[in-house]
Amino acid sequence: MTFFLNLDKRLPLEEAVSRVHDGDVVALGGGLSARLPMALVRELIRQRRRELHLVGSAHGIDVDLLVAAGAVAVCEESYVGFEQDLGLAPAYRRAAQAGELHIAESCCVTMLTQLRAAEAGVPFLPVRGVKGSDIRRLHPEYGEVTCPFTGEVLVAVPALSPDVALIHASLGDRHGNLHFDKPYVLDERFASAAKVVIATVERIVSTEEVAAEGITVPAHLVASISEVPFGAHPSSCYPEYAYDRTHLAEYVDAAATADGANAYLERYVLGTPDEQSYRKLVSEPLERLRSWHESTAAWKELFA
Amino acid sequence: MTATDVDTRALKFSIDEWFVVTLARTIRDREAVFHGFGSPCAQVAMHVARHTHARDMLLVEGATYAVNPDPAFIPPTGNDLALQRGATYQMRFEEFFDAAVRGDIDRMFLSGGQIDQWGNTNVTAVGAVNAPPKVKLGGGGGGCNLAATIRNLTLWTTRHGSGRTLVEACDFITDMGHRMHGTTREELGFRGNGPEWLVTELGVFDFVGGRARLRQVFPDISVEQVRAATGFPLEVAGDLRTVPLPSAVELAALRAADPLKVRHQEFSKDQLARVFEHRPDKTCAC
Structure with missing residues (x-):
């Protein structure tokens, strides 16, 4: 939440990720299979980070891969999975069922409210729901508050200031100004509520170019910026590329067993010393993912 | 009238289509309606409703929060640019959830x-x-x-x-x-x-x-x-x-909205074998 005023925040990915510590509360940007900070996730795994407490809204391969790598102690998202298309998150499910993962399942609204409290510097804010839901039983830290004006009893949720927020954007400049397209999901809230924002971008360009597209997250909230093309792969980063459904299906299939998940990690994450080698390994489909804008037929083809 | 003419007048449809049309009919016109992610049937149903009996509904497209879009197809994920086509406005995440918790959203689909x-x-x-x-x-x-x-x-x-x-x-x-x-x-x-x-x-x-x-x-x-x-x-x-039977107009709207048939993701093969036919000279689809 402190402002970051360095003029040049460009860092190699490896150095940027070294700011994340074991046990940190880590906010993941993006949602479902869109704009997930996958290069940062892969680097966290390469650096063998442990005991992370992940927070987010609806997530997929980002959380599942970190869980598969044994990097996670607590999961506090509103959803982890691959929707009806590819189904439940295999590693997340396996770890939860083995009792190896603390499941603190949350809700999009609750998470938003907790971040707003941190942004405003107040200790809590109320929500009207959650009462009656067993989600409340997963959160002994939630309280209750009686409205001094109406007498209504509401659930009080504590301010949430993640130690670090990981955000992937389309464009950025060396100061850390970021541009990305809607849906922003919780990224703007994470950016102002978190103690540190670590950003990756498809391309670092001039400030004028970022400003012309519109600044989504301003430089003073961002601690570091690293240029990583295809840094959201296999999730999408429009307008650059669509999500890689084939690769996601390959992952879900592999991760159905612990051995399969380890084989995937060995091949795509630990077996690639950096993101350049990762891109090389998956180079064949990568350019195909940019073809979405050629025609409706080409776009449909990517999802068939 | 030839036999072919009769065939084209008969409505043939499978359970997924009848099911989605039935979901669509729970929407009233001029409602503000939302579906969550991982909800292909509800997602298609909202587009069917908006193209048939609920033309003035406010359709909020799942995890994109796009307002009244007209997608060329529904992709297999709920957060994709394809879902935003034709939307003149996209709510922010906060904007949608604020509207929902203060009571301005009329209907949501839950499974x-x-x-x-x-x-x-x-x-x-x-x-x-x-x-x-x-x-x-x-x-x-x-x-x-x-x-x-x-x-x-x-x-x-x-x-x-x-x-x-x-x-x-x-x-x-x-x-x-x-x-x-x-x-x-x-x-x-x-x-x-x-x-x-x-x-x-x-x-x-x-x-x-x-x-x-x-x-x-x-x-x-x-x-x-x-x-x-x-x-x-x-x-x-x-x-x-x-x-109640689906109408020809509803079936046409459904097939146009969902050419990739993402709705099938929610059905087993056995279920999809439930095919119905309705001829104008009969009163039921048995």
Whole structure:
């Protein structure tokens, strides 16, 4: 939440990720299979980070891969999975069922409210729901508050200031100004509520170019910026590329067993010393993912 | 008139199509309606409604929060640019959730791995609450707040026939129905009305006194089959009828909205073999 005023925040990915510590509360940007900070996730795994407490809204391969790598102690998202298309998150499910993962399942609204409290510097804010839901039983830290004006009893949720927020954007400049397209999901809230924002971008360009597209997250909230093309792969980063459904299906299939998940990690994450080698390994489909804008037929083809 | 002419006038459709049209009909015109992610049937149903009887609804497209888009196709993920085509405006995440919790959204579609007679749904975990789950499900998205404040809820499942979905009591209540652990939504001060409909691949339930009641069945399903698949005592409406047939216009809207057939993701192969034909000279699709 402190402002970051360095003029040049460009860092190699490896150095940027070294700011994340074991046990940190880590906010993941993006949602479902869109704009997930996958290069940062892969680097966290390469650096063998442990005991992370992940927070987010609806997530997929980002959380599942970190869980598969044994990097996670607590999961506090509103959803982890691959929707009806590819189904439940295999590693997340396996770890939860083995009792190896603390499941603190949350809700999009609750998470938003907790971040707003941190942004405003107040200790809590109320929500009207959650009462009656067993989600409340997963959160002994939630309280209750009686409205001094109406007498209504509401659930009080504590301010949430993640130690670090990981955000992937389309464009950025060396100061850390970021541009990305809607849906922003919780990224703007994470950016102002978190103690540190670590950003990756498809391309670092001039400030004028970022400003012309519109600044989504301003430089003073961002601690570091690293240029990583295809840094959201296999999730999408429009307008650059669509999500890689084939690769996601390959992952879900592999991760159905612990051995399969380890084989995937060995091949795509630990077996690639950096993101350049990762891109090389998956180079064949990568350019195909940019073809979405050629025609409706080409776009449909990517999802068939 | 040739035989071919007669054939083209006959409506042929499968259970997924009839099911989605039935979901669409729970939407009233001029409602503001939302579906969550991982909800292909509800997603397609909203576009069917907007192109047929609910042309002035406000359609909020799932995890993109795009307002009244016209996608060329529905992709297999709920957060994709393809879903935003033609939308003149996209709400921010905050904008949608604020509208929903202050009571400005009229309807939301909710499903669950388990659904009980009070319309509570479980999308969190099967098994005991205070132990490692037997099956960890994906999670509820915004449901445990939205179920309190959105005006009406349409619940759906395509797995009623499994016998494991409509249960006596949910192992875990993620999203609140009419009565949770003995407490009513009125007692908790919720402003939303709770579940209004529960549509399954076997039939349609309404809620009377907060409790699910079978109101319509599909013509190839008997009440006994519904009872056998339902984990709570089955209440049946006195005027139980067959689910109304889809119209040619509704079927055309559905097929145009969902050329990739993402709706099939919610059905087993066996279910998709349930094909119906309706000829103008017959009164039922049996």
